[in-house]
Amino acid sequence: MIEIRELTKMYGKQYALNHLSLTIPEGQIFGFLGHNGAGKSTTIKCLTSIIEPTSGQVLVDGLNLAEHHSEIKKRIGYVPDTPDIFLQLSPKEYWNLIASAFALETSEKERQLETLTRLFDIEGKEYQTIESFSHGMRQKVIVIGALLSTPDIWILDEPLQGLDPQAAFDLKNLMKAHAAQGKTVIFSTHALEVAQQLCDQLAILKAGELIYSGTVDALLDSAEDQSLESVYLKMVGRQQEELNRGDDDESSTN
Numbered sequence: 001m002i003e004i005r006e007l008t009k010m011y012g013k014q015y016a017l018n019h020l021s022l023t024i025p026e027g028q029i030f031g032f033l034g035h036n037g038a039g040k041s042t043t044i045k046c047l048t049s050i051i052e053p054t055s056g057q058v059l060v061d062g063l064n065l066a067e068h069h070s071e072i073k074k075r076i077g078y079v080p081d082t083p084d085i086f087l088q089l090s091p092k093e094y095w096n097l098i099a100s101a102f103a104l105e106t107s108e109k110e111r112q113l114e115t116l117t118r119l120f121d122i123e124g125k126e127y128q129t130i131e132s133f134s135h136g137m138r139q140k141v142i143v144i145g146a147l148l149s150t151p152d153i154w155i156l157d158e159p160l161q162g163l164d165p166q167a168a169f170d171l172k173n174l175m176k177a178h179a180a181q182g183k184t185v186i187f188s189t190h191a192l193e194v195a196q197q198l199c200d201q202l203a204i205l206k207a208g209e210l211i212y213s214g215t216v217d218a219l220l221d222s223a224e225d226q227s228l229e230s231v232y233l234k235m236v237g238r239q240q241e242e243l244n245r246g247d248d249d250e251s252s253t254n
């Protein structure tokens with residue numbers, strides 16, 4: 001179980017995350033939703049120790065992430081929000097780098113790579129540079145890298161972005177199977193139909209604030225609506241319209 005307590009991240013005077021508290025259980029798929037800039041990647045980067053929060057805590061199975069980050073990081077498979085990393089390497093070199101960081105046995109690494117490269121249809125392309133790949137192919141390389149060490153906690157930032165329908169279908173099935181084994185699956189997405197189809201629980205962020213946390217079913221029931229897209233849009237709205245309304249309010253008081 002992951003507990004996020006009063007997590008805050010500030011850039012200068014701006015809150016990227018404002019006192020976020022929630023619990024992410026095992027055995028379920030947990031989705032982060034929110035418009036651009038809402039704080040999804042910031043939350044994910046705090047959970048993976050890529051950035052340090054300004055304040056607040058993350059507890060993984062009761063252990064404080066700040067104090068036990070090397071131990072906890074070994075349990076995490078992370079897909080970043082961009083696949084444009086290590087472009088000069090070949091997939092094989094990239095995966096070898098990950099395997100050595102996780103101290104994987106060669107036999108274990110090769111066994112995993114055989115399964116994953118076949119599943120994601122990337123066999124035979126392991127020695128080209130990642131730079132020569134399309135966006136979706138780069139995403140497949142990153143996803144394979146994240147799953148290589150058979151981590152029990154999956155933290156995936158827009159993992160389906162750019163994947164072809166077959167790869168997206170396969171990854172969604174892997175996520176479901178992982179959660180069904182009682183493990184942790186956290187992901188962010190802008191694809192609301194995917195969130196509705198896949199997530200057991202959701203957190204919806206708006207400008208760094210948590211505006212909903214709970215099950216998809218409870219959210220739809222409370223709104224008496226069967227479409228997550230329409231419920232989400234009613235809750236989150238258009239940020240630009242709100243900004244404009246704020247400007248109008250200000251000018252009417254002047």
Ligand SMILES: Nc1ncnc2c1ncn2[C@@H]1O[C@H](COP(=O)(O)OP(=O)(O)OP(=O)(O)O)[C@@H](O)[C@H]1O
Nearest residue numbers: 011015016034035036037038039040041042043081
């Ligand atoms: N390194 C940084 N320096 C300054 N501000 C940052 C930095 N990283 C993120 N931010 C700001 O923090 C806020 C949250 O950004 P974040 O990347 O978490 O949003 P997001 O919900 O993942 O958005 P998107 O859907 O566009 O990926 C935004 O206002 C963003 O501009």
